[in-house]
Amino acid sequence: MIPSSLKSQTSVDVVRPLAPRQLKLVRDATQGGQTAGLASASPCANCVMHWACITGAVPSAQQERLDRMVHTWRKVGKGESLFRAGDTFHALYAIRSGSFKTVVSHPNGTSHVTGFQLSGETLGLDGIAADRHTCDAVALEDSTVCSMPFHCVEDLCQDIRPLQRRLHQLMAEEIVRESGLMLLLAGLTAETRVATFLLNLSTRMQDRGYSGSSFTLRMTREEIGSYLGMQLETVSRALSRFQREGWIAVSGKQIGIVKKSALSEL
Amino acid sequence: MIPSSLKSQTSVDVVRPLAPRQLKLVRDATQGGQTAGLASASPCANCVMHWACITGAVPSAQQERLDRMVHTWRKVGKGESLFRAGDTFHALYAIRSGSFKTVVSHPNGTSHVTGFQLSGETLGLDGIAADRHTCDAVALEDSTVCSMPFHCVEDLCQDIRPLQRRLHQLMAEEIVRESGLMLLLAGLTAETRVATFLLNLSTRMQDRGYSGSSFTLRMTREEIGSYLGMQLETVSRALSRFQREGWIAVSGKQIGIVKKSALSEL
DNA sequence: CGGCTGGTTGATACCGCTCAAATAATGTGG
DNA sequence: CCACATTATTTGAGCGGTATCAACCAGCCG
Incomplete structure (x- = not known):
C-alpha cells in the first residue's frame, strides 16, 4: 500500500x-x-x-x-x-x-x-x-x-x-x-525539433477533446528547450520565426496552429 | 568466453x-x-x-x-x-x-x-x-x-x-x-559523449568476462556517431584527442582504456 | 508600486558540421 | 596469394547553426 x-x-x-x-x-x-x-x-x-x-x-x-x-x-x-x-x-x-x-x-x-x-x-x-x-x-x-x-x-x-x-x-x-x-535530438535542427514538438502536443491535446489548433503550453520555454536539447532563446527564436512565417500564432503560452502542413514539412 | x-x-x-x-x-x-x-x-x-x-x-x-x-x-x-x-x-x-x-x-x-x-x-x-x-x-x-x-x-x-x-x-x-x-544527447559536449560511451562499453565488456580495459569495437565510427548524435569525423577527433592526452590507446577498432578517471571526469 | 520570473531580441564566439584529400583496412576475383 | 576495388579512418580548412552574454520588456504578485 x-x-x-x-x-x-x-x-x-x-x-x-x-x-x-x-x-x-x-x-x-x-x-x-x-x-x-x-x-x-x-x-x-x-x-x-x-x-x-x-x-x-x-x-x-x-x-x-x-x-x-x-x-x-x-x-x-x-x-x-x-x-x-x-x-x-x-x-x-x-x-x-x-x-x-x-x-x-x-x-x-x-x-x-x-x-x-x-x-x-x-x-x-x-x-x-x-x-x-x-x-x-x-x-x-x-x-x-x-x-x-x-x-x-x-x-x-x-x-x-x-x-x-x-x-x-x-x-x-x-x-x-x-x-x-532520440532521433529528434540527434538528427534534426533546432527549428524542426520545435515544430515536431508542437505537432505532437497538438495531436495529444486533440485526443483529449481539446482543440488541436489552439492550446496553452503548461511548460516554460526553458523546459521545452531542455526537453528538445537546446537553449530557451533558441526555442523562442524558433517560435518567433514560425509566427513571422504565418504558421502559428504565439501569445505567451497560448499557441495557435495556423498552417500545420508547413510545420510538418520542416 | x-x-x-x-x-x-x-x-x-x-x-x-x-x-x-x-x-x-x-x-x-x-x-x-x-x-x-x-x-x-x-x-x-x-x-x-x-x-x-x-x-x-x-x-x-x-x-x-x-x-x-x-x-x-x-x-x-x-x-x-x-x-x-x-x-x-x-x-x-x-x-x-x-x-x-x-x-x-x-x-x-x-x-x-x-x-x-x-x-x-x-x-x-x-x-x-x-x-x-x-x-x-x-x-x-x-x-x-x-x-x-x-x-x-x-x-x-x-x-x-x-x-x-x-x-x-x-x-x-x-x-x-x-x-x-537522451540526457547525454541533449546536454553534453561531443567529447563527453564519446567518453561516456567508452566507459559504458567498458563495463559491459567486463560484465561479460572480457577485459574492461582492452576491447574491440564492433561498430564503425559512423555508427558510434549516429548513436551519440554527431558526425563520424567528430568521433574520430575525440578518440584522437583522448589518445594524445594519454587516456586511451586506439588502433583502429582496438581500444585500450589507460586512464579511466580522466574519461569519467569529463 | 517595485521586485521577480518568464520571454524576446540582438551581437558575438565557438563547437561541431561539411567538404576535401590522404591513408589504412578490408574484401574480392583471378 | 596478389592486385585491385571498396570501405573505413584520420586529419585539415572553412562555414554555419547554436550557445552565450546582454539588454530590454511584459506580466504577476506581495
Missing part, C-alpha cells in the same frame, strides 16, 4: 486512503459532479480519463477488483513533485487531471526534461527497473493522480490477461517514444 | 524448430562442446549467457517449461537484420553470441542508431507496443539469438512470477537506459 508518509512537501502531497464509497464522492467532486448520477457502480469506469488509462484494459466484469486496487488518489500542486529520483518505487500513477514533466539529473549537476505527461498518461514506469525512481516527476499545474500500487498491478496481471497486455504495451510505447525522441 | 565457433553463411535467416533432444546437441555444438558433459538436463540452464538472459529468472524447477518455449534459435550473419521496422512482432530475442545495433528511421530518410546490444541482452521489446517492430536490428558481427515467442513469454509470466518480474524489469531498464541517453 502507499504509506501516507510519502515525502510531504509544503502542503499538498497528501495521500488519502479512502473507503470505496467515500472515494466515489471525492471523485465526483473532482469532475465537478458531472457524473454524479452515474457514479454508483464503479468509480474507475466513470473516470473521464478511463479511455486513456491503463485500467481501460480491464473488462467490466472485473471492475470491482480494479477499484479495490486504485483506492488512493493524490493532489499534486503546481511545482511539486509526485516522486523524486532516488525515492523507493511503490506505485504507478495515472494522471487524472493536470500535467507533469519528468526530469533526470546528471551527477555533474545538469538536468534534462525527458518528457511531458498529460492526463490519462502513466507516470512511474522508470521505478520498476531498480525499485527506485530514476527521475523527478513535477506537476506543471495543479494536478491529481490515481495511485496504483505496483505489486497490486502485478497481482491483477496474473488474473486479467488484457491488463497484462496493456501494461506491456504501455512500457513498450514508452520505449518507442523515447527512441523517437 | 563467448564461444562463437559459428560460421555465418549468406543465407542465415533460418529458423529451426527442433525436438528438445536434438536441440541439446545443437546447443552443445554452439558452445564448442565445452559443457557437453553437463548438458543433459536443461539447455537453457547451461547457456553461457544464462546469467544475463531474461530466462535467468526462471527457477530451476520450471526449466523444462522454459526449454519448451525457447525451442528455436537463429544465426544472423554480420550486416544482416534480425528484424526490420514494420515487421510483425512475433518474439523477443536473447542474444546468445555476437552483437547488434538497433536503428530507427525518420520519414525524411535520416536514420539513427538507438542502441548497441551485446550477448545476454534482449532484442525486440519495441515490437510489443503495436505488434510491429519500430526499428531494425542489425548484427554487427556473426551472431546467434534464441527466439522466445512473445505469447509464450506472456503465458509463462502468468505462472512464473519471477519471470513476470524480470520481464517488467527488462522493459523498465530499457526505458531508463534511453532517458539516460
